[in-house]
Amino acid sequence: MSGKIKVEADRPSQYPMPLVDRWLSAASRHNAVLLLFVVCCGVTVIGAMVIRDMQLADTEAQKMYESSVDGLQKIGELQYDAQETRRTTLYALTTSDSNLQVQYADQTRDADRRVRNGIGEYGRQAKGSEELALADRLNRDWTAYLHVRDEVLASILEGSTSEAVNLDLAGGVPAFERVRQDLNEVKRLYGEDASREQASLAESSRRSSSRIVGILSFTFLLSAAAIWAIQRSQMLGRMQLAKLQMEFVASVSHELRTPLAVIRSAADNIADGLVKNKDTLFRYGAVLQHQSRNMGELVDQILLFASTEDRKKRVLLRPIAVEQIIETVISDTETLIRDSGFTLEVEIEPDLPRVLGDLHGIAQCLRNLVGNATKYGGADRRVVLRACTFFPKDKSPREIRISVTDRGIGIDSSEVVRIFEPFYRSPRVHASQIHGTGLGLALAKRIAESMGGSLTVLSQLSAGSTFTLHLQIAQGEDIQVVAGEGRHSRMSMT
Amino acid sequence: MDSNSNLASPSKRMHARRHLITSVLIATMLVPLLQEDSAGSGRAGASPAADQGTVTEPLVIVVNRSNPVNDLAFDELRRIFLGNRSHWPNGRRITLVMREPGEPERRTVLHEVCGMNEDQFKNHFVHGLFTGEILVSPKILSSPVGVRKFVFNVPGAIGYLRVGDVDDSVKVVRIDELLPDDKGYKLHTQVQLAN
Numbered sequence A: 001m002s003g004k005i006k007v008e009a010d011r012p013s014q015y016p017m018p019l020v021d022r023w024l025s026a027a028s029r030h031n032a033v034l035l036l037f038v039v040c041c042g043v044t045v046i047g048a049m050v051i052r053d054m055q056l057a058d059t060e061a062q063k064m065y066e067s068s069v070d071g072l073q074k075i076g077e078l079q080y081d082a083q084e085t086r087r088t089t090l091y092a093l094t095t096s097d098s099n100l101q102v103q104y105a106d107q108t109r110d111a112d113r114r115v116r117n118g119i120g121e122y123g124r125q126a127k128g129s130e131e132l133a134l135a136d137r138l139n140r141d142w143t144a145y146l147h148v149r150d151e152v153l154a155s156i157l158e159g160s161t162s163e164a165v166n167l168d169l170a171g172g173v174p175a176f177e178r179v180r181q182d183l184n185e186v187k188r189l190y191g192e193d194a195s196r197e198q199a200s201l202a203e204s205s206r207r208s209s210s211r212i213v214g215i216l217s218f219t220f221l222l223s224a225a226a227i228w229a230i231q232r233s234q235m236l237g238r239m240q241l242a243k244l245q246m247e248f249v250a251s252v253s254h255e256l257r258t259p260l261a262v263i264r265s266a267a268d269n270i271a272d273g274l275v276k277n278k279d280t281l282f283r284y285g286a287v288l289q290h291q292s293r294n295m296g297e298l299v300d301q302i303l304l305f306a307s308t309e310d311r312k313k314r315v316l317l318r319p320i321a322v323e324q325i326i327e328t329v330i331s332d333t334e335t336l337i338r339d340s341g342f343t344l345e346v347e348i349e350p351d352l353p354r355v356l357g358d359l360h361g362i363a364q365c366l367r368n369l370v371g372n373a374t375k376y377g378g379a380d381r382r383v384v385l386r387a388c389t390f391f392p393k394d395k396s397p398r399e400i401r402i403s404v405t406d407r408g409i410g411i412d413s414s415e416v417v418r419i420f421e422p423f424y425r426s427p428r429v430h431a432s433q434i435h436g437t438g439l440g441l442a443l444a445k446r447i448a449e450s451m452g453g454s455l456t457v458l459s460q461l462s463a464g465s466t467f468t469l470h471l472q473i474a475q476g477e478d479i480q481v482v483a484g485e486g487r488h489s490r491m492s493m494t
Numbered sequence B: 001m002d003s004n005s006n007l008a009s010p011s012k013r014m015h016a017r018r019h020l021i022t023s024v025l026i027a028t029m030l031v032p033l034l035q036e037d038s039a040g041s042g043r044a045g046a047s048p049a050a051d052q053g054t055v056t057e058p059l060v061i062v063v064n065r066s067n068p069v070n071d072l073a074f075d076e077l078r079r080i081f082l083g084n085r086s087h088w089p090n091g092r093r094i095t096l097v098m099r100e101p102g103e104p105e106r107r108t109v110l111h112e113v114c115g116m117n118e119d120q121f122k123n124h125f126v127h128g129l130f131t132g133e134i135l136v137s138p139k140i141l142s143s144p145v146g147v148r149k150f151v152f153n154v155p156g157a158i159g160y161l162r163v164g165d166v167d168d169s170v171k172v173v174r175i176d177e178l179l180p181d182d183k184g185y186k187l188h189t190q191v192q193l194a195n
Helices: A019-030 A032-094 A098-125 A128-158 A161-271 A278-308 A322-339 A359-376 A427-431 A440-450 B002-045 B074-081 B104-114 B118-131 B144-153
Strands: A005-007 A314-320 A343-348 A355-357 A382-390 A399-406 A454-460 A464-472 A479-483 A488-491 B054-064 B095-099 B139-141 B157-162 B170-175 B188-192
Touching: A032 A098, A032 A128, A032 A161, A098 A128, A098 B139, A098 B144, A128 A161, A128 B144, A161 A278, A278 A440, A314 A322, A314 A359, A322 A343, A322 A359, A322 A382, A322 A399, A355 A359, A355 A464, A359 A382, A359 A399, A359 A440, A359 A464, A440 A454, A440 A464, B054 B104, B054 B144, B074 B104, B095 B104, B095 B144, B104 B118, B104 B157, B104 B188, B139 B144, B144 B157, B144 B170
Parallel strands: A343 A382, B095 B139, B095 B157
Antiparallel strands: A314 A355, A314 A479, A382 A399, A399 A464, A454 A464, A479 A488, B054 B157, B054 B170, B054 B188
């Protein structure tokens, strides 16, 4: 896992952490609103499914009701018209008035036409062989009855009442009885069909209920899981922060205690009159000066980090020559480099354009990087400060890159992203007794971003690291006021 | 002779009595018919041609569509309308359909086909029914639609309609092989023009 890697500061972390915790950590870093949004989406989809299901069940019930009522009405009408056909034929027997008999004949034929239409419709809507056969039989029996009915009607109109009665008794009654039985059979089949549909509807209703219960359970579980995840992520975040803060307090205490102990010891010696000669007093003075400067720098660093917490704070950017930046950094780190026994190599590309930034901020950022290089630079004891122009292959604008390279212990790939988190210190560094607060890189990254730039790292374990500060190239004499989050507004000064 | 006449006397008396009863019955039955006919006779007596606002329209003889007969000789038609023929060739009983007395179509048929007036026609049927020579009296319908529907419903029915009242529900038969539009067709009726 010590391969050469280059990772952007904002890239997802690779450190070995349980998958759920990593996901929760990411969720806590971004926002719990994301989870709530997912839950809301889930609930919306589920709600839509429930509504759709209910609408389907409702439509089925409505269809079945309409079918039942309509079917029953049609069967009733068919039975009534069949009776009407026979009844009006027999009414003609009750009069000898030919005009009235013709009217009854008309009525019986009208009823007959309605019955024929009803039988035809039943035949068209028949489902299955049984219903088709029944429709065919009904049609046949009705035709047979009509044949007898016509004869009876003719006899009545001719005035042969007794012949009409005999014909009806001999042929009409049995023929109509067959029709009646057929209609009863139609009714029975319809009843069976309705029962099947009712059973189907009951089954559909049961399925619908099960689905709704399932969906509600799923929604409940999803909501519970989301709430659990949100709470856990927040708890993990708080625990992580508390742990880091504890480590920070411990580090700061340690960093402060050492110079304080030296200062107190020197002060005690001077107060007790142990320092007699002038040379020793000068040496004590230099120690006190050095230690108090270290303490001052540490306090400055902490205060500066605290000030960058406010991301909305505006930074005044102005064009700065790269040479000026490099000179400032060399001057600021000269003592550090010399005291730690390192050498600083500087490589500057000629004729570099000016960058847009805040000199103090850039210098602070590079000072931190050089300081880290001296801490973790290993036995090579060499730091390279390099400045060059970068020409991107895509359409993004040119930029100036100032990098700090060491050939030290390097960074494990799993820690590359976390090194930019405030208060984070690698367990390896802890184990190596290398002191620090865990604020240096976080502060450098924030400063870079506050100027519209960025900070990246390229590292290989046991081979060294290169931290690169990416800065915008200044256009003319522009002065820009940039908000801490990196979005900037342009202000032109002529 | 006397004995014979005496012997014959009760028989003659009985015969005479029977003749008297028959005459009384016939007279009783004919009185209302004759009374009814008096008005019809008055109308029948008037010359249709003399009336202004009338037109002549062919009168067609219609039968049930199932009737196999397509053509009738005029004499055959007369026999049917006088009730002298009771069955069609297919064995169906003939049922005569007439309009009510006083209708122009009925007058035309009585005059042109039967060669009778209303009284004679009624007398003929009363007599025929009484003697059993005629089996069924004509059916009286009040409207051409009624006639048409009756003929449609009764396979052995025969009636008459004006040409304008005919439709597909009945069959028009030729008379002496002539249809109403043919030259020489005999049955025409006077129709009052509507104002």
